Amino acid sequence: MIATERALFLDRDGVLNFDSGYVGTIDRFEIIPGVADALVKAMRLGYRLIVVTNQSGIARGYYTAADYVRVERHMVAVFAALGVQFTGIYHCPHHPDGVVPDLAFACDCRKPGPGLLLQACADHAIDPLRSIMVGDRPSDLAAGKAAGVGHRFLIGKPTSAEGAAFVSLADLIDSATFEAMARSA
Numbered sequence: 505m506i507a508t509e510r511a512l513f514l515d516r517d518g519v520l521n522f523d524s525g526y527v528g529t530i531d532r533f534e535i536i537p538g539v540a541d542a543l544v545k546a547m548r549l550g551y552r553l554i555v556v557t558n559q560s561g562i563a564r565g566y567y568t569a570a571d572y573v574r575v576e577r578h579m580v581a582v583f584a585a586l587g588v589q590f591t592g593i594y595h596c597p598h599h600p601d602g603v604v605p606d607l608a609f610a611c612d613c614r615k616p617g618p619g620l621l622l623q624a625c626a627d628h629a630i631d632p633l634r635s636i637m638v639g640d641r642p643s644d645l646a647a648g649k650a651a652g653v654g655h656r657f658l659i660g661k662p663t664s665a666e667g668a669a670f671v672s673l674a675d676l677i678d679s680a681t682f683e684a685m686a687r688s689a
């Protein structure tokens with residue numbers, strides 16, 4: 505299969521929704537303003553939307569795999585109502601310090617590992633070099649780099665230690681930087 509698609513890889517917590525810490529219930533899933541419109545724009549520019557999210561709360565026993573699925577379904581429904589379709593949603597339920605025996609190990613899908621992104625590329629014919637990774641932590645960008653993703657952006661508060669150039673996903677997608685990138689490749 506020839507990799508012809510390009511993706512916008514998205515961390516979930518802190519990028520799509522506010523990260524209030526281990527978001528395991530739908531009442532705590534709150535979309536960050538402007539995100540849905542930004543994703544619609546990215547779709548129109550030809551990007552597949554792929555969510556890649558660490559969910560160690562499952563391994564840690566803070567919420568169950570079924571709880572996670574409920575939140576994911578809620579996310580899909582809420583965004584669909586706003587015109588946003590995700591091509592794929594990938595999560596890592598593992599953590600070496602977990603309390604759920606089957607999930608307590610060092611995997612290669614937990615970011616900064618590239619596993620989730622590599623799986624998505626294989627599943628959806630995505631060319632990583634022409635794709636974009638957006639995260640709010642350096643480990644998100646490291647995962648993108650390890651998977652060969654050509655464009656990587658850290659978002660967050662302007663005062664953050666990492667020096668993120670864009671405050672939010674909407675800020676990035678509305679930027680001239682993004683426009684130029686989308687038109688060029």
Ligand SMILES: [Mg+2]
Nearest residue numbers: 515517518640
């Ligand atoms: Mg995050």
Ligand SMILES: [Zn+2]
Nearest residue numbers: 596611613614
């Ligand atoms: Zn994993």
